[in-house]
Amino acid sequence: MGKNLTKRSEDYSKWYNELVVKADLAENSGVRGCMVIKPYGFAIWEKMQAGLDKMFKETGHENAYFPLFIPKSYLSKEASHVEGFAKECAVVTHYRLKNAEDGSGIIVDPEAKLEEELVVRPTSETIIWDTYRKWIQSYRDLPLLINQWANVVRWEMRTRLFLRTAEFLWQEGHTAHATEKEAIDEAELMMNVYADFAENHMAVPVIKGTKTASERFAGALDTYCIEALMQDGKALQAGTSHFLGQNFAKAFDVKFANKEGKQDYVWATSWGVSTRLMGALVMTHSDDNGLVLPPKLAPIQVVIVPIYKGMEQLDAISEKVNPLVKQLRAKGISVKFDNRDTHKPGFKFNEYELKGVPIRLAIGQRDIENGTYEVARRDTLQKESISADAIIEKIEFLLEDIQANIYKKALDFRSEHITQVDSYAEFKEVLENKGGFISAHWDGTEATEERIKNETKATIRCIPMDVKIENGACMVTGRPSDKRVLFAKAY
């Protein structure tokens, strides 16, 4: 049985859509734009959650939960925020259904109209800052470092599994601080936490930077981001962390008495990553045979497939395999012994390749005789025969090596796809023929940024944190520029 997976070189977008469904990660539901995250996909997301949650707690954050609904009037309190979110939100207007009197079915009960409409949260700054007003009186109540794991809804017109869905899962951190500096430090810290997670758990290299004014979160004074590069040369924003200044504190009247007893508005940040990370994970590592998962996030790290004829041979294999499974589990390695008699080894090999299981062991009659396992690694598809005595050590080595190898591969790809250009013609040429990040001088105006976007579909992904100050001229207008920024087409 083949996988019938479109090749990346044929149609990258189609390859992605097929892979997400075929590898049992997610599928579209009967509700426009909303996805079903299937058990295998959800198991990966759970590992992401666990890794991030640990990092949040280690940096002093606590989890809490705020309402799903936001009264319409709350959303309006911060002017740029409502501009950013009002256009794409789900609005609850009624609280009851009833049987139609003409027997035509169930209808909305017109008598159950809400006095004030409720918006399903697209993000929770407003409801949270309305709450913080009650929690913060004094500098002693600060900093307030809170995170929420939640579902949010943005009524996107064009949706794609994980990358852009009407409902998605995310975490949103919302912190309150006594000083501007503390808030800025927090926003930077969380960008660094995200980068650490992306690189060391997901094996996805990212570029850290800040957004230009036009690409900022609605209501932010500064947006920090991590940008990843997909195999088709398009960038993907993988996480953002916002310095919100005193905007939400002012909108919701959240003041505190500082050490000198003077009243001041509180400083804020918010930061989030979402199930979009699943899309980044798939598109960074996977190949024409299916998913490639980093061992740290793989729900099954090792699969063992028996190759046998008849139950007697399977029993002999199980006798060898069962103790190994126990030993591996004791080491915290997740392992599956697929002894289903309903499927042939070839079918199983295909399935686990498609699902990106990092290590596959096969064991047949000859392996029993020789005291060996056939070990295949998913990232390189290399196979070798390993003595049973050395198998645990080999697996431990491979789990680390695969994690490091796919990171390096992605990093090499990205390095090859950051191109420095000095003219707009060259910019267009590289964008068209090579893709990736393009490092170029820009005059710092929204007009030029907009023109480039309209003419090429490329946007400024970020001003990298490690940017060098140098004399230059905007590739479009020739006006002076003191640093290069990173452009790319993006998801």
Add this chain to the structure above:
Amino acid sequence: MGKNLTKRSEDYSKWYNELVVKADLAENSGVRGCMVIKPYGFAIWEKMQAGLDKMFKETGHENAYFPLFIPKSYLSKEASHVEGFAKECAVVTHYRLKNAEDGSGIIVDPEAKLEEELVVRPTSETIIWDTYRKWIQSYRDLPLLINQWANVVRWEMRTRLFLRTAEFLWQEGHTAHATEKEAIDEAELMMNVYADFAENHMAVPVIKGTKTASERFAGALDTYCIEALMQDGKALQAGTSHFLGQNFAKAFDVKFANKEGKQDYVWATSWGVSTRLMGALVMTHSDDNGLVLPPKLAPIQVVIVPIYKGMEQLDAISEKVNPLVKQLRAKGISVKFDNRDTHKPGFKFNEYELKGVPIRLAIGQRDIENGTYEVARRDTLQKESISADAIIEKIEFLLEDIQANIYKKALDFRSEHITQVDSYAEFKEVLENKGGFISAHWDGTEATEERIKNETKATIRCIPMDVKIENGACMVTGRPSDKRVLFAKAY
């Protein structure tokens, strides 16, 4: 500083409401009926989630995620289900807000009306069974054992923190089986898992049983439940597990080919517990001084309060305490050393008593000299002086002893509050003056059940699993009955 907590004997309901807020568990939000779960409350819920999730996985279940929204037409497909849920649901009718042309603010955009209204899930049977139709073709696809952690919304008119809120957090298991027996076994298994969790993690004794027809879940053929008893003598349904027969499979046309190749409808269960468990936890154990938490669910198991004058004394104390903190953490015990210089020991004692921290250590100058700690347990409020050499052993003992002791206390209370009666007069008398569960004969008719409910507000909480078959007569009608059922007033 006192806690200003109403006494249970004065007003149990007021005591509960105050305690939930003062102990930082939750509070009402600006959105009608929706609560904010504060970090301390959420930390307890996270421990509940972790414990339950582990038990679900150990019994073969996987997590997944399904859409928040349910198209109106889906809800209508199972007749009794829509009857049960249509009357109290949040309905999304539009997908955009816009600026009013008269400048009066933000309004719902009348042009952004949905073709079909969406209901915010009150429970997910319909959307999940619509999905299962695509996942199930053959007996090889069964059983399908899936759980979801999610928020749900039921537009309750009268709400109370944790006990009844418009939005609440829960888990909902939805399983599909090839045979009726398997589905019934699953529903029973999950009731047992819930009982295990309630008793061994929450230290809340529960009675396992089945609901009468009128108290069943909308769409279920049988509802299994666990019922707990609160200190005011009212029962609280702490978890339910439903055998759904083939109702949802028929409504959503989910058939499978059995081993003989014949098409049959799939058998279903669903089961859930919610943040309501937080209410049960608070009301089972807590006292007039505040929360009493079982060690297994306490976010802070041990708090250490230094008693000192001046920084030099605090330093000497810290030198003793810091290694102890490390040792306890290495044993997986969560411990907080509250060395805040901004608050006095008395304030801290009060705070941790209010928050139900199971064990409090205090250490002052004399303890340093004597090599001791003062150890106080929250459940009995007993204090004793313990040698520093024996302190870890003492803490380990107390964590187990407190867990066992509060369970036993709750169990004793419940045993004293199950009363067997044989006449309706006695029933009313016990209900009025003593409360608790009342074990009585009932003729099995909905009419009698309804009459008792209307006349006394008591409902049949369950037909206990361990019910004895005996000859009896209904306490109201005198008609024959072969078993006693359990009545109570309930939350």
